Amino acid sequence: MTQIEFSEQFIDILKSAKKVAALTGAGISAESGVPTFRGKDGWWKNHDPMTLATYEAFTRDPVLVWEWYLHRRNIVHKSKPNPGHYALAEMAKLYDDFTLITQNVDRFHMDAGSELIYELHGNIHRNRCIECGFTDYTETFPELPPKCPECEGKFRPDVVWFGEMLPHDAIDNSMRAANNADLFFSVGTSAAVQPAASLPIIAKQNGAFVVEVNLEPSGISHMCDVKYQGKSGEILPHIIEKIKELKGIDK
Ligand code: BJW
Ligand code: ZN
Secondary structure, eight states: OOOOOOOOOHHHHHHHHOOEEEEEETTHTTTOOOOOSSTTTTTHHHOHHHHHHHHHHHHHHHHHHHHHHHHHHHHHHHHOHHHHHHHHHHHHOOOSSSEEEOOOOOOHHHTTTOEEETTTTTEEEEEEEEOOOOEOOOOOOOOSSOOOOOTOBBBBEOOOOOOOOOOHHHHHHHHHHHHHSSSSEEESSOSSSSSHHHHHHHHHHOOOEEEEEEESSOOOOGGGHHHHHHHHHHHHHHHHHHHHHHHHHHO
């Protein structure tokens, strides 16, 4: 496993931080075998987001959109959380005030044991009726697009597409956590999509120490106090070990 360096300043903040938040993106699930969006093996390499991840696309061709989401559900069903997800579940136990924010729709954070998660872009396992708002977690459908059992309206995946508002509670609480954080982690996100990408910036502007964990430089790398370039499933467990060592907690 790669060893990582800890600056004195980072060690101080790991010891003293009271309010900690983490934002995750598709990169944290890459080691679970779930493709990211951008980058050479990402979904957007061969698919135009405007034909799959907008309400207009769904109106134009709901079957195509559903086929893509069912394919992705299938990948998620066959995959499981990795050490990066487990590390963040442990981080919640090491800081009394810890907020986990994710752009991911795969539910791996919950599967790894994280209890409170703000899901900014919804959840791929949930269906939502475009007419009455009814939601459920049905997995197999007699036809596509599936119909709402309450009103026969069209079901859609309960995710947030381009041009749609994020769930109010999730974004409001995430903004608050970013504002208040003294330590903020940005993990496996290209920071290309708003408003999620603003969270580390808001944290930094309000005095947080911002740490990035990413395979490659991202849209916010320039303003991070510490940048770890590598796999989150390898780097985050080292950070957890360090926090435990600093707090005198047995492994
Ligand atoms: C690793 C790794 C490893 C790899 N370890 N790291 C101009 C016109 C119209 C709209 C806009 C506009 N300008 C801005 C907007 C708003 C728009 C937006 O930001 N667009 C930009 C792309 C320009 N945002 C929205 O529309 C949002 N709503 C909104 O703003 O409402 C108000 C509004 C309405 C109307 C107009 C304007 C404002 C909604 C955004 C919804 C995003 N939806 C998606 C798909 C749906 C969910 C799903 O199907 O899963 O969400 S898009 C896709 O991108 C998905 C992701 O959650 C999101 C972010 O991607 P993420 O997670 O960062 O993944 P990648 O692939 O980009 O990056 C992965 C990273 O991991 C890379 O950096 C790798 O290096 C790294 N990595 N392996 C560590 N092992
Ligand atoms: Zn309905």
